[in-house]
Amino acid sequence: xxxxxxxxxxxxxxxxxxxxxxxxxxxxxxxxxxxxxxxxxxxxxxxxxxxxxxxxxxxxxxxxxxxxxxxxxxxxxxxxxxxxxxxxxxxxxxxxxxxxxxxxxxxxxxxxxxxxxxxxxxxxxxxxxxxxxxxxxxxxxxxxxxxxxxxxxxxxxxxxxxxxxxxxxxxxxxxxxxxxxxxxxxxxxxxxxxxxxxxxxxxxxxxxxxxxxxxxxxxxxxxxxxxxxxxxxxxxxxxxxxxxxxxxxxxxxxxxxxxxxxxxxxxxxxxxxxxxxxxxxxxxxxxxxxxxxx
Amino acid sequence: xxxxxxxxxxxxxxxxxxxxxxxxxxxxxxxxxxxxxxxxxxxxxxxxxxxxxxxxxxxxxxxxxxxxxxxxxxxxxxxxxxxxxxxxxxxxxxxxxxxxxxxxxxxxxxxxxxxxxxxxxxxxxxxxxxxxxxxxxxxxxxxxxxxxxxxxxxxxxxxxxxxxxxxxxxxxxxxxxxxxxxxxxxxxxxxxxxxxxxxxxxxxxxxxxxxxxxxxxxxxxxxxxxxxxxxxxxxxxxxxxxxxxxxxxxxxxxxxxxxxxxxxxxxxxxxxxxxxxxxxxxxxxxxxxxxxxx
Numbered sequence: 001x002x003x004x005x006x007x008x009x010x011x012x013x014x015x016x017x018x019x020x021x022x023x024x025x026x027x028x029x030x031x032x033x034x035x036x037x038x039x040x041x042x043x044x045x046x047x048x049x050x051x052x053x054x055x056x057x058x059x060x061x062x063x064x065x066x067x068x069x070x071x072x073x074x075x076x077x078x079x080x081x082x083x084x085x086x087x088x089x090x091x092x093x094x095x096x097x098x099x100x101x102x103x104x105x106x107x108x109x110x111x112x113x114x115x116x117x118x119x120x121x122x123x124x125x126x127x128x129x130x131x132x133x134x135x136x137x138x139x140x141x142x143x144x145x146x147x148x149x150x151x152x153x154x155x156x157x158x159x160x161x162x163x164x165x166x167x168x169x170x171x172x173x174x175x176x177x178x179x180x181x182x183x184x185x186x187x188x189x190x191x192x193x194x195x196x197x198x199x200x201x202x203x204x205x206x207x208x209x210x211x212x213x214x215x216x217x218x219x220x221x222x223x224x225x226x227x228x229x230x231x232x233x234x235x236x237x238x239x240x241x242x243x244x245x246x247x248x249x250x251x252x253x254x255x256x257x258x259x260x261x262x263x264x265x266x267x268x269x270x271x272x273x274x275x276x277x278x279x280x281x282x283x284x285x286x287x288x289x290x291x292x293x294x
Numbered sequence: 295x296x297x298x299x300x301x302x303x304x305x306x307x308x309x310x311x312x313x314x315x316x317x318x319x320x321x322x323x324x325x326x327x328x329x330x331x332x333x334x335x336x337x338x339x340x341x342x343x344x345x346x347x348x349x350x351x352x353x354x355x356x357x358x359x360x361x362x363x364x365x366x367x368x369x370x371x372x373x374x375x376x377x378x379x380x381x382x383x384x385x386x387x388x389x390x391x392x393x394x395x396x397x398x399x400x401x402x403x404x405x406x407x408x409x410x411x412x413x414x415x416x417x418x419x420x421x422x423x424x425x426x427x428x429x430x431x432x433x434x435x436x437x438x439x440x441x442x443x444x445x446x447x448x449x450x451x452x453x454x455x456x457x458x459x460x461x462x463x464x465x466x467x468x469x470x471x472x473x474x475x476x477x478x479x480x481x482x483x484x485x486x487x488x489x490x491x492x493x494x495x496x497x498x499x500x501x502x503x504x505x506x507x508x509x510x511x512x513x514x515x516x517x518x519x520x521x522x523x524x525x526x527x528x529x530x531x532x533x534x535x536x537x538x539x540x541x542x543x544x545x546x547x548x549x550x551x552x553x554x555x556x557x558x559x560x561x562x563x564x565x566x567x568x569x570x571x572x573x574x575x576x577x578x579x580x581x582x583x584x585x586x587x588x
Contacts, residue, residue: 077565101515126515130579145514185508188498190515195560196490197516199553201575203545204482206552214479216581220439221395221420221484222491224582225519231579234572238565245560251497252557256550258500259493263546266489266539271371271532278528281495285424285525287510288518 005165007032010067012060012082014038014047015233016128017099018073019137022052024170027139037063038134046134065089069163072098076105076239083113092117095159099125101186101236103150103179105243111152119159122179124148125172126190130231143171144292150179187247191240192255195248197229198237299459301326304361306354306376308332308341309527310422311393312367313431316346318464321433331357332428340428359383363460366392370399370533377407386411389453393419395480395530397444397473399537405446413453416473418442419466420484424525437465438586444473481541485534486549489542491523492531 009031011018018036025031036053037060038044044056057063064070064086072079079098090096096118100106106122114120127145129136147167151160164174177185204215204223215223241248265273303325305312312330319325330347331354332338338350351357358364358380366373373392384390390412394400400416408414421439423430441461445454458468471479498509498517509517535542559567 126512128515146512148512185505185512186515188501188505189509189512189517192497193494193516193520195556196494196553198572198575199556200487200490200549201578202571203486203549203552205574205578206548207482211479211482215483216578216585218420218440218442218479218483219582219585221422221480222487222523223483225523226487227575227579227582229516229519230572230575232572234569234576237572238569241560241568242563242565245563248560249557252553252560254500255494255497256553256557258497259490259546259550262489262493263543263550266535266542266546269536269539271536274535275528275532277496278492278524278526278531280499281492281521281524282528284495284499284510285521288513288521291510291513 004032005030005162005169007068008035008066009033010035010037010063010070011053012037012063012070012072012086013074013078014043014052014134015073016132016136016141017125018071019047019050019052019134020139020141021071021073021099021170022047023137023139024142026052028169030166030169035063035067043134050134052134060085061089066091067094069095069097069166072096072100072110075236076100076102076109076243079106079109080113083110087113087115090115090118093119095119095121095163097121097123097163099123100243101190101240102243103148103182107150107152107179119156120152121155121159121163122150122152123163123167124150124182124186125167125170126186127172128232130228132233132236140171142167145172147172147174148182149174149176150182151176183244183247187244187251191244191248192251194229194232194237195241195252196255197226200226201230298326299324299456299463301362302329302360303327304329304331304357304364305347306331306357306364306366306380307368307372308337308346308428309367310426310430310435311419312365313341313344313346313428314433314435315365315367315393315464316341317431317433318436320346322463324460324463325363329357329361337428344428346428354379355383360385361388363389363391363457366390366394366404369530370394370396370403370537373400374403374407377404381407381409384409384412387413389413389415389457391415391417391457393417395484395534396537397442397476401444401446401473413450414446415449415453415457416444416446417457417461418444418476418480419461419464420480421466422526424522426527434465436461439466441466441468442476443468443470444476445470477538477541481538481545485538485542486545488523488526488531489535489546490549491520494520495524
């Protein structure tokens with residue numbers, strides 16, 4: 001058997017994505033040793049019960065000590081504090097990566113803390129479900145999905161290559177782009193859809209009681225799809241919207257203008273305008289099916 | 295073998311729902327004869343090729359002649375004209391029903407044209423996919439979904455019962471409510487979600503070209519679910535929004551207020567407000583799973 005891709009891998013945060021990554025590391029023998037770090041006792045117990053790591057700790061510094069790869073898999077708001085705590089323990093040549101949905105904020109919060117000789121490779125495996133926690137993870141979650149890496153200018157090519165190999169082993173198609181561009185693309189493909197789904201489901205929860213029970217009963221008409229998205233992890237998504245504020249507000253502004261135009265068309269009975277848009281949106285669906293992302 | 299539930303059944307419109315209903319009628323032997331009516335030659339050819347009817351015609355009047363049950367399965371905007379054309383051909387005791395998503399407008403457009411002794415039983419099987427046309431239909435589309443009937447005050451109980459039996463045979467759970475209430479419930483569970491999905495997919499189609507191709511590529515982050523909804527039949531949905539204008543605008547207004555509040559929370563970094571909402575919306579998802587509508 002050949003040597004594993006990494007010696008010691010530390011996963012800081014072991015929720016849906018962190019635990020799925022642990023499962024990939026185990027399945028493919030990609031790590032000499034897996035150290036899992038989780039703040040809550042319940043998560044650490046679950047990780048132990050599921051046998052997802054060789055060692056489990058509540059202390060990020062202890063997890064990062066002598067690690068060859070440290071992957072931050074926590075909500076974004078924890079990054080700055082974690083970076084500060086792991087920095088003194090990182091050995092020269094260690095790679096620090098993450099799986100967060102906003103890359104500008106990730107770099108802003110991690111990079112300044114890292115000592116020279118440690119390589120930062122920010123990453124975002126675009127995969128997930130509406131479920132959370134270590135029990136919800138599974139190795140196949142990454143299969144055939146995209147992983148976006150946003151290396152810093154002048155970053156270490158060998159480190160980038162090794163992180164890329166890791167996600168390819170997980171079944172992902174890996175691309176690189178700059179962090180700012182990533183954050184704009186994800187604002188429209190992921191953050192705005194989540195924001196809207198959360199909103200409409202919230203609007204429904206505020207309905208009169210009689211109406212509310214029927215909303216649940218007749219949810220198959222379209223609403224149901226939104227509730228699935230709006231069941232995603234609350235803390236993770238709170239952090240995403242705060243961390244990608246500029247891009248989300250920009251896309252939200254465009255959306256609101258378009259919605260207002262449709263509202264006006266409905267009010268004035270302008271069927272042609274509605275139909276024209278609905279034909280246009282159908283074509284996008286076809287493109288997604290052709291791109292095998294459906 | 296017992297007598298079928300209906301003698302001659304005329305389906306006016308043979309798209310996704312009409313053709314699915316034809317398949318149920320055939321599967322369960324619910325009709326002595328099925329007459330299909332479609333305006334376009336292409337649809338009539340497809341119905342013939344698929345063997346979905348005993349007779350096929352382009353003329354609603356011819357289809358309705360001597361029928362025991364006539365079901366309108368066209369977009370809502372065609373109802374008034376169809377009602378006017380079939381009325382002189384309807385025999386006493388005949389039942390007229392429909393499958394449209396807006397019941398107030400359906401009653402407004404059909405009821406005045408019908409002769410005395412003909413029974414109107416407006417219906418809405420809450421089922422569908424993003425696909426259209428007779429090839430897209432399948433008998434199981436109705437299975438375990440709700441069918442809402444909105445009988446008129448003083449309507450014929452026996453006619454209501456027979457239409458109810460038809461949809462129960464299709465596997466549906468049948469409930470009755472008044473048309474106005476139906477239109478309000480569907481505005482939030484179906485019409486508003488579709489409107490929003492159409493809007494966000496439209497917003498994405500207006501993006502700069504470079505961004506647009508990446509939106510398709512990275513659609514798995516949430517956007518994809520919206521594109522499926524926004525691929526639904528353009529003419530049918532144009533009609534739904536125009537026919538249920540008041541209720542849709544009312545729900546849209548509530549949604550917009552809620553979205554504006556979230557926008558403000560993001561702008562001012564009010565994480566608590568975001569998280570509080572996201573926890574609340576999660577609970578709705580659980581209710582839907584418990585109601586077995588997920």
